[in-house]
Amino acid sequence: MRVALFVPCYIDQLYPHVAVATLELLESLGCTVAFPLDQTCCGQPMANAGFEHVSAKAMSVFIDNFDLYDYIVAPSGSCVLHVHEHIKAPDSSRPFSDRVFEFCQFLMDVLEVKELPGSFNQKVGLHESCHGLRGLRLGVSSELRKTPYSKPAHLLSMKKGVELVPLTRWDECCGFGGTFAVSEEAVSVKMGKDRIQDHLDHEVEVLTSTDMSCLMHLDGLIKKERIPLKVMHIAEVLNG
Amino acid sequence: MVNHAKNAEAFNQDEARTNWHDETLWFVREKRDKASGQIPEWEALRELASGIKDHTLSKLDVYLEEFEKKATENGIKVHWAVDAQAHNEKVFEILSDHGVKRIVKSKSMLTEECHLNPYLEEKGIEVVDTDLGERIVQLAEDTPSHIVLPAIHLKKEEVGEVFHNRIGTDKGASDPYYLTEAARQHLRQQFLTADAAITGVNFAIAETGGIVICTNEGNADMGVHTQNVHIACMGIEKIIPRAEHLGVFLRLLARSATGQHLTVYTSHLHKPKEGSELHVILVDNGRTEQLGRPDFRNSLKCIRCGACMNTCPIYRRSGGHSYGSTIPGPIGAILSPGYDLEKYSSLPFASTLCGSCSDVCPVKIDIHTQLYKWRQVAGAEGHIAGSKKRAMRFMGMVFGSPHFYRKVGRLMRRAARFMPNKWIYNRRNVWGKSREIPPMPKESFRDWYMKNRLGNGK
Amino acid sequence: MESRSTILAAVRANKPGEVALPSIRTIERNEISNCTDTFKNLVQAIGGKVEEIQYNEVQETVERLFPDAKYTASGTKRYKGTIQLEHITDPKALENLDVFVCRGLLGVAENGAVWLPESAIVHRVAPFITQHMVVVLNESTILEDMHAAYDEIDVAEYGFGFFMAGPSKTADIEQSLVHGAHGPRSLTVLLLKTL
Ligand code: SF4
Numbered sequence: 001m002r003v004a005l006f007v008p009c010y011i012d013q014l015y016p017h018v019a020v021a022t023l024e025l026l027e028s029l030g031c032t033v034a035f036p037l038d039q040t041c042c043g044q045p046m047a048n049a050g051f052e053h054v055s056a057k058a059m060s061v062f063i064d065n066f067d068l069y070d071y072i073v074a075p076s077g078s079c080v081l082h083v084h085e086h087i088k089a090p091d092s093s094r095p096f097s098d099r100v101f102e103f104c105q106f107l108m109d110v111l112e113v114k115e116l117p118g119s120f121n122q123k124v125g126l127h128e129s130c131h132g133l134r135g136l137r138l139g140v141s142s143e144l145r146k147t148p149y150s151k152p153a154h155l156l157s158m159k160k161g162v163e164l165v166p167l168t169r170w171d172e173c174c175g176f177g178g179t180f181a182v183s184e185e186a187v188s189v190k191m192g193k194d195r196i197q198d199h200l201d202h203e204v205e206v207l208t209s210t211d212m213s214c215l216m217h218l219d220g221l222i223k224k225e226r227i228p229l230k231v232m233h234i235a236e237v238l239n240g
Numbered sequence: 241m242v243n244h245a246k247n248a249e250a251f252n253q254d255e256a257r258t259n260w261h262d263e264t265l266w267f268v269r270e271k272r273d274k275a276s277g278q279i280p281e282w283e284a285l286r287e288l289a290s291g292i293k294d295h296t297l298s299k300l301d302v303y304l305e306e307f308e309k310k311a312t313e314n315g316i317k318v319h320w321a322v323d324a325q326a327h328n329e330k331v332f333e334i335l336s337d338h339g340v341k342r343i344v345k346s347k348s349m350l351t352e353e354c355h356l357n358p359y360l361e362e363k364g365i366e367v368v369d370t371d372l373g374e375r376i377v378q379l380a381e382d383t384p385s386h387i388v389l390p391a392i393h394l395k396k397e398e399v400g401e402v403f404h405n406r407i408g409t410d411k412g413a414s415d416p417y418y419l420t421e422a423a424r425q426h427l428r429q430q431f432l433t434a435d436a437a438i439t440g441v442n443f444a445i446a447e448t449g450g451i452v453i454c455t456n457e458g459n460a461d462m463g464v465h466t467q468n469v470h471i472a473c474m475g476i477e478k479i480i481p482r483a484e485h486l487g488v489f490l491r492l493l494a495r496s497a498t499g500q501h502l503t504v505y506t507s508h509l510h511k512p513k514e515g516s517e518l519h520v521i522l523v524d525n526g527r528t529e530q531l532g533r534p535d536f537r538n539s540l541k542c543i544r545c546g547a548c549m550n551t552c553p554i555y556r557r558s559g560g561h562s563y564g565s566t567i568p569g570p571i572g573a574i575l576s577p578g579y580d581l582e583k584y585s586s587l588p589f590a591s592t593l594c595g596s597c598s599d600v601c602p603v604k605i606d607i608h609t610q611l612y613k614w615r616q617v618a619g620a621e622g623h624i625a626g627s628k629k630r631a632m633r634f635m636g637m638v639f640g641s642p643h644f645y646r647k648v649g650r651l652m653r654r655a656a657r658f659m660p661n662k663w664i665y666n667r668r669n670v671w672g673k674s675r676e677i678p679p680m681p682k683e684s685f686r687d688w689y690m691k692n693r694l695g696n697g698k
Numbered sequence: 699m700e701s702r703s704t705i706l707a708a709v710r711a712n713k714p715g716e717v718a719l720p721s722i723r724t725i726e727r728n729e730i731s732n733c734t735d736t737f738k739n740l741v742q743a744i745g746g747k748v749e750e751i752q753y754n755e756v757q758e759t760v761e762r763l764f765p766d767a768k769y770t771a772s773g774t775k776r777y778k779g780t781i782q783l784e785h786i787t788d789p790k791a792l793e794n795l796d797v798f799v800c801r802g803l804l805g806v807a808e809n810g811a812v813w814l815p816e817s818a819i820v821h822r823v824a825p826f827i828t829q830h831m832v833v834v835l836n837e838s839t840i841l842e843d844m845h846a847a848y849d850e851i852d853v854a855e856y857g858f859g860f861f862m863a864g865p866s867k868t869a870d871i872e873q874s875l876v877h878g879a880h881g882p883r884s885l886t887v888l889l890l891k892t893l
Contacts, residue, residue: 007685009639013649014678016685023689035689038642046639048593048612050619051632057640134595142273143551143599145282169266173553177592179628182670184590186249187557189674190258191592220675264873279808280728291720298717301709314854320701372879373870389870396872416874424880431880432790448854458826458866458881465823466789476705481719483853487844488722491808501740501809502844502863505826505881511857513822524705532712 001111002032004066006074006083006100008212009041015212021239022075022103028239029111036065044082049179052086059087067091071110072100075235077132077210080105084136102136103235104152104210119160120240122230125204126153126164127195127218128171129211138210142171152210152234159238165202172198176217192221199229206230208237241583242564244590251559262556264392269550271499272600278501279491289488290604293541296481297531303446303479304522310449311520314511319521324354327523331356331438331471332363334519338469340365340435344427346453346460347371348440349387349544350473350523353566356438367438368430370459372423379406385560387567388497388546393559427459437463441474442543443489444520447482450510451520454493454503461507468516472509476522477540489543492602496545530578535613539574541603548597548607554590563587570597574610577618585623588614649684656680722845733807733840738889740810744864745877746885753890756799760832763886764797767830773800773820774834789823798828802887805840806847806861812887813851815859822858831865831882838892 003026007019026033042062043055062083066072067090074080084097107113128150132138139150156164175181175191182188196218199207207222209215212233219231232240252258276282296303308318321327327350335343343360345351345367357367357378369378373390377383380402384390391399400414409422439460443452451472453460464470480489494500512518531537549555549569560568565576565584573587588611597607618624638648656664657680665672683691730736738748751759756776764770770779771792777799786792800819802812812833819825841847853859866881877883 009645009649010678012685013653014681016681016683016688019685020688023693035686035693037686037690040642040645041639043636043639046632046635048615049628049632050589050615050624051629051636052616053620054633054636055639057636061640061642130592130594130596134599141596141599143596145276145279171596173592173594173596175553175592177594180589180592183628184245184248184554185670185673186245186252187554187590188592190252190255190557191553192675194262216678217675220671220677223676224674267873281725284725288720288722288725291717292722294717295719298714300713301706304706304709314857320705322701322704326701370880371870372868376870389873391870392873396874399871416871417876419871420868420876420879424878427880428793432793445853450854456866457868457879459879461826461860462823462880465821465826476709484722484845484848486853487848488725491844498869500863501744502806502811502861504744504863504866506811506861506863508853508859509857510854513857522705524701524708528705528708528712531709531714534714537712537714 001030001071002034003071003073004069005033005035006039006066006072006079007035008074008076008079010216011075011212014216015233018075018212018233018235021233021235022073025235025239026073028117029107029113034069039065042079042082042087044079045178047082047086062087063090070099071106073103073106074100075103075233076212077102077129077136077138078213081131081135102132102138102210104155105136105138107155108151113155113158116155116159116238118240120237121161123163123165123203123205124156124237125167125199125202125207126156127174127207127209127214128152129209129214130173132210133171155238156234162237165204167198167202169198174214174218176214181217188217189221192217196221196227196229200227204229206232206237208232208234210234242586244558244562244586247562247564248558248590251562252557258557261393261559265550265556268389268498272496272547272550275495275499275501279495285488285492286602286604289492289602290541292480292485292488293603294538296479297477297537297540300476300479300531303481304476306446307444307449307479310447312449314449315518316449316512317517317519319519321521321523323525327354327473327521327525328356328359330521331473332360334469334471335365335436338436340469342366342368342434343436343438344368344370344430344434344463344467345438346440346455346463347374347390348438348473349567350440350475351438352384353525354523368434370427370430370463371455372420372457375423375427376402379403383561385568386546386549387544393561431462431466434463434467436469436471437467438471438473439464441472441478441520442493443486444474444479445483445486446479448510450508452486453507453509454505456504458505461505464509465513470512470516471519471521473521473523476524476527493543493545496547496600496602526579533578536574536578536610538605539571539610541605542571543603545602547600547602551596551600553594553596554592558590563590570607570611571605574607574614577614581618581621582623585618588618646684646686653680725845727843727845730807730842733842734837736807737805737810737840740807741864741887744810745867746810746864746887748887748889750889750891756834756888759888760797760799764830767796769794770797770799771795771824772798773818773824776834783820783824786821789821789827792821792823792827795824795828797830797832798824799832799834800825802833802835803839804847804850805835806844807840808843809863811861811863813847813859813861816856825862826881828882830884832886832888833862834888834890836890836892
């Protein structure tokens with residue numbers, strides 16, 4: 001299967017190894033992966049800050065790079081959600097919401113993965129990033145009265161060696177929220193600390209998530225406090 | 241201008257207290273989870289409630305007139321008020337007709353919104369709030385911080401102190417049983433000596449011309465049935481078409497609000513008691529304007545359960561007062577900008593857009609989507625600081641050009657690698673106050689890809 | 699009148715196109731297999747008491763439950779109180795009421811509520827101002843849920859009617875649950891078994 005890899009700007013610049021893990025796992029699952037070279041950003045940082053109107057160019061760069069593909073995969077629920085909700089494909093019969101997939105979503109819904117190569121022998125805590133969970137519905141949020149389910153958790157449980165640790169407030173927001181992390185620094189930091197504590201309370205060794213942005217925030221706090229907790233993107237865990 | 245971030249920062253100075261506030265409200269959220277979990281058809285009920293409200297808003301004029309007609313036939317006096325001032329004047333007019341000196345008032349967010357208490361007090365009428373939480377904040381000369389749990393921000397020791405000073409409870413006493421009993425005795429006297437009652441309205445039934453009031457304490461009924469004049473104040477969006485719709489909303493309301501199956505008292509008033517008067521005031525105060533905003537009109541579906549506050553991770557860690565508006569929390573953050581965008585422009589940003597509010601809301605208001613849309617309105621109408629605006633414009637340019645983007649990325653990573661820590665963690669680096677900045681790798685993924693997949697990296 | 703026309707005109711100008719009213723019959727309701735047991739459990743869970751008695755045992759049961767009650771009143775023939783409600787005109791005169799006994803018209807299994815219309819309580823204030831509340835309820839009147847309840851009752855038939863679910867309560871001080879906020883401190887449901 002031919003897929004285009006959409007690598008969010010901050011992963012491209014700051015966490016290239018996450019994109020590498022995504023690419024490698026997709027390849028090992030039999031995909032032919034293209035990486036359109038002129039991609040930049042979906043425009044979410046500006047839009048969530050109230051400046052959707054200055055993100056028009058970024059959106060058109062996205063369209064130029066990806067419109068030709070039928071399957072577009074990104075290791076970020078948040079960026080995918082933004083594309084779904086705000087970037088209009090030139091041909092309305094091929095909306096991006098049908099073609100752009102968050103990584104776990106693609107593995108579960110398109111590739112219908114039943115097993116994963118390799119093993120990962122650690123106690124893993126899953127941080128359900130909100131945009132993946134409540135935006136893309138990668139799972140059933142704790143507010144809804146539906147049969148519980150989570151695609152990322154399901155994939156993790158498929159991985160040999162992973163001990164998935166249940167958390168107390170398993171789907172509470174980490175407090176990143178884009179510019180919120182800076183404009184509402186006090187609450188953002190407090191939310192992050194509380195999320196980390198939940199993982200520590202349950203003796204998690206590796207904290208993982210579908211979104212590197214949440215992890216960037218959490219890891220920043222972890223490193224500052226020198227907390228013994230490792231942070232890895234879910235693509236790294238699943239590829240590990 | 242409300243600065244939510246600043247207020248929230250002040251709230252977070254006392255971390256132990258922030259934890260306490262967070263946990264107290266999370267406890268309510270958990271009760272809600274349990275109660276809603278007992279109804280297998282919960283999601284279908286939400287859908288139905290949302291649909292009934294959508295329908296009602298689309299025929300609001302018809303239902304308002306139907307309500308007025310039926311209520312009048314029932315002997316209720318129906319009044320209309322375009323805004324807070326008209327509402328307050330009408331209340332005062334009715335009260336002065338009866339020479340009222342003191343009123344007992346049960347919880348009504350509408351009268352808070354209209355600032356009725358200070359208005360009446362200025363006219364020499366004493367207002368006694370009878371909901372325990374509201375009485376606490378009234379005696380403390382404070383304001384409610386939550387629409388269902390008005391005194392949730394106060395600790396029992398603080399309540400004890402207020403009661404000691406104002407109603408003479410024992411110094412240092414903080415036992416909730418003791419304090420509640422003291423309030424019961426104190427307020428009984430008020431009920432027995434007041435001249436009129438004011439209440440809010442939870443639902444007004446168009447079909448039958450009656451109103452429904454929900455309380456746990458029984459304070460609304462104590463007021464209404466002991467007094468000869470009852471004024472019920474309601475926003476025009478409280479109308480529901482038929483009595484059978486109560487089944488839907490009542491099954492959702494208490495479970496969402498406090499995790500109860502039903503509030504203790506659900507009172508249906510269709511006629512004044514013999515020899516008494518029942519007035520209903522229908523208030524607009526910005527609601528028709530909100531109805532005219534397609535992106536925001538469905539905020540009028542709110543049944544004021546407070547669940548979005550209890551679930552909101554920001555509300556729990558910043559307190560109701562940080563919003564500086566009558567209605568705090570997520571719903572407050574989408575209602576308030578409709579009244580005064582400039583004053584409340586920081587509220588739509590007091591969110592990570594996590595979406596928990598929209599999922600918990602019993603009438604399925606797309607709260608977090610509306611927060612996003614208010615941000616766009618605030619951005620377009622120039623209610624965002626210049627520095628942020630310039631930064632966003634710059635980012636727009638960077639991401640608009642692949643070439644420029646790569647250049648800036650390279651520069652940034654390089655600069656950060658070579659800059660001394662002292663320079664990086666300067667005062668203006670808000671991110672770095674409590675967080676390390678992310679790693680700054682030598683190559684981007686694109687660089688890696690060129691080298692490892694295309695074989696032409698430089 | 700000016701407010702009225704302004705508001706109605708603004709609603710007409712601003713309301714969206716008509717949205718159809720969904721039918722509440724579309725809901726697939728949870729079936730409750732044993733309404734009486736569910737009702738009993740719920741009443742207890744929300745702080746009430748349930749006693750199963752025969753129809754002719756109301757008087758003695760109330761006397762047994764409240765031996766020290768000085769002022770009692772009733773809205774049902776099955777119990778005779780010390781105060782004749784019909785003679786009371788000023789509601790505030792019921793200030794010292796200890797126990798009020800009345801008939802519930804129906805019970806709701808899913809939430810333990812009872813429906814008390816004006817006809818059953820005689821005086822609107824009685825069930826609120828009393829210290830203790832006793833509701834006599836026929837087991838056969840217990841319905842599954844609120845939808846069934848509203849199918850059964852006509853809310854507009856009386857000037858006033860209410861659902862009561864447990865004794866008056868508050869949790870306004872640090873979420874600590876306290877019974878007897880303003881209304882009765884206790885609620886006892888006397889359940890008359892169906893023969
Ligand atoms: S917006 Fe929804 S959750 Fe929030 S108070 Fe209103 S009805 Fe409740």
